[in-house]
């Protein structure tokens with residue numbers, strides 16, 4: 001079976017010359033759930049933007065479902081890879097939440113009742129149906145997160161990439177997010193600093209630092225390696241212990 | 246405006262104007278403003294009729310007079326500018342004792358002030374009785390090109406965000422002992438606004454990325470079309486149609 005995501009020796013520098021990716025290699029299987037960890041500035045967001053063709057690599061390759069990302073395939077790949085941005089304010093730009101959720105599927109050609117149904121369904125999946133008619137700027141931080149997730153789910157992506165989806169959520173919102181994401185039939189990449197969240201959701205963890213992948217192992221194993229965690233500025237919450245089985 | 250929100254322009258009330266369809270209201274405001282704009286300043290009676298029409302809209306829309314006047318302060322700079330016209334105007338002069346003013350200039354100033362007040366007043370009635378998303382939907386229904394509506398929507402959406410960011414910056418400064426009570430004491434704010442513009446620019450790029458990520462190709466999708474019954478169109482347009490008739494009479498009669 002072809003990998004859902006394959007990244008080969010990916011390098012990228014921002015226009016100001018900063019090298020954000022210095023040779024990233026990564027393969028993710030269909031339906032896998034992977035946590036992408038690492039300190040601020042490690043290059044996680046930059047990698048996420050490459051997975052959906054929003055940045056163009058200086059060298060290296062991105063393959064989605066075996067299909068190499070290029071100018072011809074980028075439209076198709078954007079439909080298959082859903083990206084939830086780090087700041088939901090970047091993602092919510094329409095006058096109401098419902099219109100925002102409708103934006104993606106409408107771009108794919110959906111209209112009328114079919115579109116309404118997709119929008120209602122996406123909002124329901126994140127438990128945000130009552131936000132439909134609200135303007136995004138009146139929502140709380142957590143509500144914005146849920147709405148932003150709904151805008152992407154509405155496009156029925158095969159691969160979902162979430163950039164720090166947990167920040168700003170209260171404990172109930174966080175639990176709801178874990179349940180929602182765990183229930184999706186997609187390949188999942190979750191960028192996060194929240195290690196218990198990673199453990200709950202993702203059997204596998206990839207650690208980035210300095211524009212490279214520096215560790216790739218089962219999440220449970222990673223959390224049992226204080227040396228690795230400390231080296232890459234990752235921390236478990238105070239008092240957190242791994243249950244032994 | 247601190248943590249102020251979009252509600253600042255909206256009056257939470259239930260009135261026939263609140264309930265009317267947004268596209269009819271947008272069209273009504275356009276018609277009213279157009280009528281006011283073409284009326285020659287010399288036809289003072291016409292402006293009296295407009296003022297009565299606007300006042301009845303305030304009453305029917307349950308917009309408190311205080312709220313209305315506070316929002317109207319926004320046109321003060323135009324009024325000040327207009328007040329200078331009589332002093333610099335040419336033609337026949339009127340002697341006011343210690344200073345003389347131009348007759349033509351006086352009429353011009355009166356025209357500018359009356360038109361600005363009535364035009365802004367109509368706009369205030371619109372946004373006080375219609376939420377922003379509905380105004381945008383109204384523009385779309387009126388077949389205003391979707392790109393223009395989208396731009397208007399983005400401007401409102403992100404102006405609020407920037408205002409919020411500015412409010413937060415101000416709070417952060419106040420928390421550290423700065424007290425920018427007056428505009429001219431706000432030098433740190435002025436230098437911070439440089440940072441604000443950079444942030445706004447970068448935000449624009451990220452929003453564009455987010456749109457591309459969801460299949461945007463440069464054309465805003467048209468989402469819905471609703472029909473407004475003719476009767477409701479007529480009800481909302483009644484006032485502005487009176488204004489239009491008055492304007493025609495005023496133009497022809499001058």
Ligand SMILES: Nc1ncnc2c1ncn2[C@@H]1O[C@H](COP(=O)(O)OP(=O)(O)O)[C@@H](O)[C@H]1O
Pocket residue numbers: 014015016018019020038039040041042043044045046047
């Ligand atoms: N738009 C940009 N322009 C220039 N440098 C950037 C930009 N965005 C990020 N960077 C830099 O690239 C590096 C990687 O950033 P990023 O991918 O956002 O890291 P992470 O998401 O892991 O915190 C950082 O050093 C960051 O400062």
Ligand SMILES: [Mg+2]
Pocket residue numbers: 044045046086163
């Ligand atoms: Mg990041």
